[in-house]
Amino acid sequence: MLRPYLLLLALLAGCAFGRQDVNEPILAADLRAFAPGKTSAAEVVAKLGAPTEVVQLGRRSAYRYDATRTKSTILFLGLVNFANQDARQDRVWLFFDDKDVLLHYGATLSTHRTQYALPWEDVHEAEDHAARDAARAESGR
Amino acid sequence: MSRAARSLSAALLLAALPACVTGSYDRVHLQEPVREADLAGLAPGVAAFGDCLQRLGAPWRVLEYDVDQDGNSGAALLWTWRDASGWGIQAEYGDDTLSGSLSYDAVAAEQPACVLWFDHRLVLQRWRFGTAGDLLPRRQRPAPFADAAEPAR
Numbered sequence: 001m002l003r004p005y006l007l008l009l010a011l012l013a014g015c016a017f018g019r020q021d022v023n024e025p026i027l028a029a030d031l032r033a034f035a036p037g038k039t040s041a042a043e044v045v046a047k048l049g050a051p052t053e054v055v056q057l058g059r060r061s062a063y064r065y066d067a068t069r070t071k072s073t074i075l076f077l078g079l080v081n082f083a084n085q086d087a088r089q090d091r092v093w094l095f096f097d098d099k100d101v102l103l104h105y106g107a108t109l110s111t112h113r114t115q116y117a118l119p120w121e122d123v124h125e126a127e128d129h130a131a132r133d134a135a136r137a138e139s140g141r
Numbered sequence: 142m143s144r145a146a147r148s149l150s151a152a153l154l155l156a157a158l159p160a161c162v163t164g165s166y167d168r169v170h171l172q173e174p175v176r177e178a179d180l181a182g183l184a185p186g187v188a189a190f191g192d193c194l195q196r197l198g199a200p201w202r203v204l205e206y207d208v209d210q211d212g213n214s215g216a217a218l219l220w221t222w223r224d225a226s227g228w229g230i231q232a233e234y235g236d237d238t239l240s241g242s243l244s245y246d247a248v249a250a251e252q253p254a255c256v257l258w259f260d261h262r263l264v265l266q267r268w269r270f271g272t273a274g275d276l277l278p279r280r281q282r283p284a285p286f287a288d289a290a291e292p293a294r
Contacts, residue, residue: 036191055203058214058261062203081165089172091199095190095216103263106194110173119168119226 012078017116023052023067025111026090027141034094034102041100048092059098066091069111073118084119088112112136161233168226173198175220175255180268183257190263193218197257202277206258213261221254221273 030047033039044063045051051063070087088110095103112132115123175197183193200218207215254273258266269276 055205057203057205057216058208058212060214060216062216064199064203079163081163083165083167084170085168086170087172088170091201093194093199093203104191104194106197106199108173108198119166124170124224 012076014076016072016074016076018070018072018074020070020072021067021111022069023065025067025069025141026065026092026107026109028107028109028137029140031092031105031107034105036102036104039102041094041096041102044094044102057095060103061096061100063094063096064091065094067111069114071114071116073116075118082119084117084121086114086117086123088114109136112141163231165229165231166226167229170224171252172201172220172222174222174224174253177270180255183265183268185265185267188265190216190259190265193257193259193265200257201254204277207260209261215258215260215266216263218257218259219254219273219276220256221252223252 026048033047034044041061041063048065052066053064055062055064067090068087069089070085072086073084075082090107090109090111092105092107094105097103112135113124113129115128117123179197182188183196197218197220201221202219204217204219205214206217251272251274253270254276255268255270256276257268260266
């Protein structure tokens, strides 16, 4: 008697993949053009556009640029669902002195490391990162 | 299994199929983690701002810290990430007059974080691991304001 219901349950199974990108990825080549002690805030804005956030640090200031990539995988099994979400950012903070000259910058470029996976799969292993980093460097992005 | 038990099982299954009650196993990976090993060699009182940024990459948030009367300020840099998995359950009910839902998400636990504090010269003062909620300054209510038409409340 349970067989028809189990069949119905099997028919309800499905999966979904989703990808969401917020902002354009940040180019490593753009960052290499910035020289602490020389580059001005105006030059940074001319190159990267309007920052996502500006923070006042006393007389200094800091600009944030970021891009986010999120990849989602969902396995629907009717009563129980399995979902995985992987989000990584390209993120740069640039710090300026009271004359708006670049003092320091810190960058994390990792939107290319996001992966579709199910929750029991291991992602973000060192070999994965090395291969994806190499591919991004090769593409010039 | 007896006929009655099978009927009851089938009825329960049918009741649950419209997603009134669903369970889920979720995993989230958010951002690159910072580990204590990453901080090795960044000595308080010695490590420079640029060295820390080079080692750890861009922080998640940057906060003004220890502002003096002359307008000089240090900085607090916060990194946060999450790699967590867990079971959740969601129950929903609705009709013409009443609707509601209840959910429990074990993944939405406290989010790990690391903060580095720098003095006015941008030299590392100290660092600490914890949860983002503990390390970030408490949320503050917006300050009341006044204009010519309406006095401050």
